[in-house]
Amino acid sequence: MNSWFEIEEIDSDTFAISEYKHWESPHSYLVCGTRRAVLIDTGLGVSDIKRETDTLTSLPVSVFNTHVHWDHIGGNRLFDHVAVHGLEKDWITDRFPLSLETVKKNLTRFPCEFPKDFDLEKYTIYQSLPDLLFFDGDVFDLGNRTIRVIHTPGHSPGHCCFYDPDRKYLFSGDLIYKGCLDAFYPSTDPFLFYSSVQKVKNFRISKILPGHYHLHITTGLLSEIEAGFSELNRLGQLRHGAGIFDFGDFRIHL
Numbered sequence: 301m302n303s304w305f306e307i308e309e310i311d312s313d314t315f316a317i318s319e320y321k322h323w324e325s326p327h328s329y330l331v332c333g334t335r336r337a338v339l340i341d342t343g344l345g346v347s348d349i350k351r352e353t354d355t356l357t358s359l360p361v362s363v364f365n366t367h368v369h370w371d372h373i374g375g376n377r378l379f380d381h382v383a384v385h386g387l388e389k390d391w392i393t394d395r396f397p398l399s400l401e402t403v404k405k406n407l408t409r410f411p412c413e414f415p416k417d418f419d420l421e422k423y424t425i426y427q428s429l430p431d432l433l434f435f436d437g438d439v440f441d442l443g444n445r446t447i448r449v450i451h452t453p454g455h456s457p458g459h460c461c462f463y464d465p466d467r468k469y470l471f472s473g474d475l476i477y478k479g480c481l482d483a484f485y486p487s488t489d490p491f492l493f494y495s496s497v498q499k500v501k502n503f504r505i506s507k508i509l510p511g512h513y514h515l516h517i518t519t520g521l522l523s524e525i526e527a528g529f530s531e532l533n534r535l536g537q538l539r540h541g542a543g544i545f546d547f548g549d550f551r552i553h554l
Contacts, residue, residue, distance in 0.1 A: 334445070336360050338440070340471050345423070376392075388458035450499065478550055532552065
């Protein structure tokens with residue numbers, strides 16, 4: 301196994317593939333049915349995540365990106381089938397919203413022991429025509445297991461969570477996690493972020509599987525984040541440039 305990644309079994313058909321050595325600590329998730337598997341996000345792209353998925357399943361693997369940000373699409377190039385929300389088709393095809401220089405600065409923002417074979421000079425942003433576009437409410441059959449798309453814009457226009465209705469897992473991307481929730485970029489929308497948090501509360505959730513940092517979080521964090529956004533909205537602070545607000549287990553950057 302590759303020492304850059306840490307693998308954790310969520311259940312016998314679901315695996316977290318984490319990059320804890322990097323300050324972003326992104327999580328990707330391998331979700332297996334009986335006929336096919338989905339890899340939710342592919343992380344930073346500084347090491348070969350496909351080597352990890354190949355050790356975990358022999359099923360054909362499709363990549364479903366929660367959103368088209370550099371730290372979620374880095375390993376896309378290693379897979380033959382990539383799907384994104386239709387609103388971010390242009391981002392992943394040829395109009396990524398950040399320059400390569402900015403992405404490299406973010407990647408190396410804090411000291412990190414990258415894999416020995418990683419070459420920053422050769423690092424590129426994944427760009428390619430997606431094989432599939434999905435939209436809110438789409439359901440994909442993996443064989444005795446389905447995954448539903450929940451469009452949750454705010455952090456980005458096409459941000460999505462994925463929901464497993466049988467196990468009641470919510471793969472929350474950058475909508476729900478312990479850490480700083482970012483809604484300050486020009487391409488973000490604080491009000492849509494708040495609405496998306498409210499939207500996922502309508503689903504019965506047994507486990508939240510976040511896109512970054514602490515892997516094991518309680519479902520109660522969802523209500524706490526909703527309350528935080530509600531308070532900022534009440535105070536008239538739910539706007540770009542309002543600042544960073546600390547709520548203990550999470551912060552909201554507007």
